[in-house]
Amino acid sequence: MHNKASLKTRILLPIALVLAILFGAVILSLYQHEKVDAGLRFDRDMQSVKAYYQSALARRGDKLGAALEAILRDERLQAALRAGDRDALLGRAMPLFEQLRDQYNITHFYFEDAARVNVLRMHQPERHGDTVNRHTTLAAEKTGKTAIGVELGMVGTFTLRAVAPMRDNAGLVGYVELGQEIEDVLRGVKEIVGIDNLLVIDKQFLVRQDWESGMKMLGRNADWDRLPGAAIVHQTLDLSREQMSRILLPGALPGTASDMEIGGKHYYTGVIPVEDASGRKMGDLVILRDMTENTDEMIASMRFLSLFYLPLAGALFALLYLITRRVERRLDESNRQLIAQGREREAIQAQHIAELKDERDKLRHAQEALQKNEEDLRLAATVFENSTEGILITDTQSRILRVNRAFTEITGYSEEEAIGQTPQMLRSDRHDATFYQGMWFSMIEYGYWQGEVWNRRKNGEAFPEWLTLIAIRDEARKVLYYLGVFADLTEKKMSEARAHHLSNYDALTELPNRHLLEDRLKQALTEAHHHGWLVAVQHLNLDRFKTIVDTLGHAFGDKLLRAVAERLAGHIRDSDTLARFGGDEFAVVLSDVGSQQNAAMVARKILGALAEPFILEGQEIYITASIGIALYPLDAGDKDDLIRNANVAARYTKEEGGNGYRFYDAEMNATASQRLTLETSLRRALERDEFVLHYQPQVDLRTGRIAGMEALLRWQHPVRGLLAPNEFIPLLEETGLIVPVGEWVLREACAQNSAWQADGLPPLRVSVNLSARQFRQNDLVAAAHLALQDAGLAPEQLELEITESVLLQDIHATITVLNQLHALGIEISIDDFGTGYSSLTYLKRLPIG
Template sequence: MIIVNTSVLLRLLWGLCVKVDAIKDNNNLIEEFMFEVKQLANQLLTSNSDLNAHKNLQGDEAYRTLVENSYDLICEISTDCRTQYVSPSYKSLLGYEEDELLGKSIFEIVHPDDIPNVIRKGLELIKTLKSNKITARLKHKNGQWYWFEGISKMYYTPTGEIRALHIARNVTDRKANEDNLKKRIKYEKMLSDISMKTVNCTEISSFCKQCLTIIGKTLDVSKTYIFEHYQDTDTMNNTYVWVNKGEITQKASLKRIPVNVIPQWVSTLQKGEIINYTNIEDMHEGPEKRLLSGMDVKSILAFPLFVNEKFFGFIGLSECRQRRAWLEEDINILNTVAKIVSTMFKQNVTKEMLDKTNTQLTNILESITEAFCSIDDNWRITYANKETEHLFAASKDQLIGKSLWDALPETLSLRFYKQFNKAFSEKVSVVFEDFNQQYNKWYEVRAYPSDYGLGVYFNDITERKRSEERIKHIAYHDPLTNIPNRTLFKDRLEREIVRAKRNNQMLGVMFLDLDKFKEINDTLGHDVGDRMLQSVAKRLDGCLREGDTVARIGGDEFLLLLPEVDHKANITMVSDRIINSLKQPFNFNGHEFYITTSIGITICPEDGDEAEILLKNADTAMYYAKEKGRNNYQFYRPTMNINDSVKLMKESSLRHALQRKEFILHYQPLLNVNTGQFIGVEAVVRWKHPDLGLLSPSEFISLAESTGLIVPIGEWILRTACAQCRIWQDSLLQDLCVSVNISYRQFYQQDMVETISNILNQTGLHPKYLQIEITENFAQQNPELIQTMLQKLKNLGVGISLDDFGTGYSSLTQLKQLPVDTLKIDRSFIKDINKNTNDEAIIKTVISMAQNMNLQVVAEGVETKEQLEFLKNGCCEQMQGYLFSKPVPPDQLEKLLQQSKNIFKAEKLYNNLKTTKSNVVDFLKI
């Protein structure tokens, strides 16, 4: 190393500038450095610096004798960066004669990579005027490089010159040892990490991927991979691969390579030999070389894998960036890794081999830890490695011979004593985990007894502990809303049940299901759906007390746990609070959305004292809330289970009803009372249940909607009705229309319009003879979507009817936006004609409004002569109801159509109506 005086360093760096062309990579750095040195040196030469005068090395005889007999390199450099004196040790250490160096620039023998550091140290020396330490490589006369470490000092010569004195010592062996130690630690960590992966390995694929990643990152290669030999097809398959950042994998193209494509490799590996090429250009011409050249591989190293003494495949490394000479250490450690990988594959092949290799792998793991110390029978530490020094914050000299309890932090002593004493007294191995408060770290500790005491291993598992905490949180919480999931909820419920029994208290369980959330999710997208679920979770949490629990158990379902409840009224208050909270609009992307919830409630111990029973009862009560019209809550009652059985039976039968052809259609005619002619029919589905008999739509449609079966059932209804209408058009009334109700579930099918179009084409029914009916309430649920879908149907030529009009809350503005053709006045208004003046006023208003909007009006549920007369006088021409005919099977309706074929005047119909409940069949027989 070099100690430079200011003048010397200035000239030294001028000398360096002369060498700029030769040291091209350091060009800019040297120029900047030399400029600054000139400035500093000029300042120093013109100042009164008190640099201590130093004996010129050639002056004092005693001093000269000391220098010339030193084993260190000693030199004096003038301001032009040239050597003015070199000690005889230059000959013995670097092979140069004195005259070969005198007058030469010192940078001629400094390693180019070390020049920046020498420059930095030189600036530091000039600026501080204090001696400093420099480490650099110097060139031997034979061309080899050796590491030297020393100090530099500036001084004035007796003649007033500024010189630098450099004293350096050969540290090449020490540097080599340090490098070897770092490399050994790196290799041991790699082997330790790989071995650790074998402990809890449940899948060979996971182990292989992790193993290749560890190897690739540790050795910094382009690729690591495993090929397996498939004996049945005699092919090699690249089953696992790790690719360094910026590299490209060809895994897909390397599947099932026939052995005859790489015969030399396979032959070599089957013999147990490795493949080792620093430069693939040195390979013999053949398919292997062509394969590697096509993948830009520069160097390759591969090790055979054997399972049960049979060739299994190989594990390999490739370098694609530059040629790489594989070191002996690389080969040795990878050979060990290959054996571990072979062992893991062997473990995966047979259970018998698994038991055997587990012992081997455990032994490997037990011997590979971060810190190790041995303890004798008197608890004295007899040996400690370097990591143990770090762990105990003490040197080996301070640890060896010291009691373990004096070395360990006071807070850990008692915890360790119990485990270590067990290992000593019972001669058994112990493994435990402990938290080191002094270093804020978790350690896994293993103690193994022997005839000489204990061997103790310490492994830092802090990151693993943190990962376990994260995994535990994930396992017990819903990832979307970050609230408890079903597992955590059930665990808390079971604990609260025990406490409720012990303290003679009540607790409540609430099951919430968001009403029609699926439609929001399907139509507005999962992003909006997810954000709504997150907002719902926050609102629910805001409705609860501290100590209550809200959990999401999947989809749009939530569970609430209310422990320590005094009265049912407390749960009622919470339920009201939740319903009112969810009624408030949700705002996303500048739009408002609304949603409601159905809640089922069960009480412990009144309704049960087991978690599963309470959850089942709450679920049952929730479905009853759905059946009650949604947006309400229901307390569980035992009678619900009886009805549940019927519901389950219906649901089971419903899933097979379509295949068994148990559905039939009845038709109710639509009459134009001015012409006396049937102008259309409405299709009404019936279910011929094998056990429950003929069921009306109200008894199974809701169930079909909740299960999603309404979609195929609805398609069957539409197809059957269109086909039947076309038959009647050909044989009876050519302008006959058919009306079919569409469920909201069908409406949210993206291909609904396409399905209807296909049915019309297949049945031959013109679109204008089909009327699609939707309810008023349904039309309000998602106005934008409904309007879009109805317009598509309108463009198709299909008529649109708004059923049950008057029962909803649609405004005139909303109605005008819908492309409807017909309003059907709900039967609830018709039945109270001549009894309720408000209903009469509503009917007149609806008829007048429809006429102003050029819409047709149909009165549903006409059953009496008085109703007919009122409606006719109110200019309502189209009616349907039991006064004319109830829904009847196709053969009965066909007779009605046949008999009414030649009736044209409504007056004749009216005069022949004999009774309030007369059927048009009776009239036609007159």
């Protein structure tokens, strides 16, 4: 019995120990490999966040720069900024601000004079007069060019700012600044990249009171003492003070990953330094990747290996136990035979020795089988079946040995179809032999290659992928296998294509936008310069488009613009460019037009195409256009001057009644200069008391008596004398001065009526015309009430006239305002009735006399 126990111990105990060590080694290898792979994935996540953050800021910077280019060319803004006229700036820039805010989420729109003193903040008009010393403004002043960068606000939020100098013919006027909060970029890290994050700012750059009030206004945690040296301004995951302190340990290297448990989940964390436009480190962007699912998958893999390995080891151990027991029985039999048969001992012993040798060989074979199973387990641990990236392993002859589930999902080939084949089954026709020669040269020389490759799926579809190839070697540096890991870039490429389309084409009409037209015009001018060609730019404004929109609505106007774009596109050459600038403005670039007559012929074709009616929503709509034409090199030598001169010519066409075309000539700029001079004088006319009111009697035809007086506005110009309304009223409307001038007319008419009655004249009703812009002011009712009170005039002795087009701009809002005025006792009348598209049903609801 003692010998039996000793034999089992000597054989089975070492084998059991070897099996346990092998199992532990496999588990440890799998665990370490998963940890390394998780770290690599997190490093890629950090790079993805950096790349997304930088590319998102770059795209927004490009949009801000493009928007600034259009603003800087606005002559009315140039004149207003040079004159320091804040009202004119506000009136002209507010529609631009609203359009930029709706289209690009612009939150800041500033004007500064040449000394960097703020003239106007569009979102806070009451704040002005301070000197702007931000880095981007100083950079624009120093370089004379557009400066774009991220700057820290008072409450700790970052704003992407673009600042550019504005110049007119006289030189530097001042600076224009656009800003956009980058909060959505940080949200995009979570929503697009799929990674939690939080932004902390060093307290040395913040003022505690400003930061706390800003955080409360934004509905965020305003605990200043939450961290000792930094303040949190953005977060997608709530962390405790201890967790935050652990992540932001002093001396931690930027980009270094660490792991921690948060809320029962396992996270990898890393820190990316955040700098402002001057390169100063303002704080850190903390990246947190939820690795709970990866950890659970690793544990599941270990459990799977345990379920596979333990039964196999148990079966092998049982086999060894049976063999050992069989050997023991043979030895017992041999001993009995030696005792019983004395003489035959040596022969029997030799027979048993031979049998023992046979059993020893079986044990050796069993140990070799165990070693092979260990290699299979190590290979299985290397191939990560649950990876989101496609993985394939080939031998040194490039025959595929293993593929994972992601490979099958991306390529369409099943595991059975792929094994035994070579990666050439995926090859597309996008790359030549030189490309693949370079790839294999890198594999042979360095054992590594990485880059973008176009491959082909099973269904024949070509797709882009980011491929990494690695040569797996043994200790002697001999290549054993080739490992390929790839990620499908199809969605990324589609996103880039969509972004390119949005930046170059008009979203409503799908025509090229101003940016793309200017690019093509620049190319056309370069070719024209080399070949001596003539290039024409046609600027097209639709006539009466605003009236159609005011009458039938913006949705109808959008349909009309799409129909116009489609019709115009059918009347230009493929080599020419038709673009929409915005609103009702279109432009055409005619490259190598040949002659002025050819340009005129194209304009006539366009006018003829628009002469046919448009049938929209069952209505027949007629629309015409005003076209201005400028020629290279006759009228201008660069694209900006060509577009501007064509626009000037189009404006002259419209002033002459529209539905025609005009070629640009130099006298138009002289007329425009006269108009600018008149506009400058008009802006000071109110403060100089140059406006006067003339009163036209209103006679009752039944009695022949005067029933009222209509107040008519005139301008007593200091040089040109008394000017009629048609010479300055359109300018008042265009510049927005119609609002303060209209209020003056209202007050003056009420005061004059009261003065007449004080002099003994009988009570009369005075009539005052309201402009469209004045009628849409929120304080119209209060202004009318105040004018009556100041003059001591009865409400029924005041009549306000509006036009039919004002009535139809927003019928429901109009009814509300008219009812409020009527409630005060003020009379209402409609002027020019019958020129629009009024509905008698609405008229019945209006309190008009």
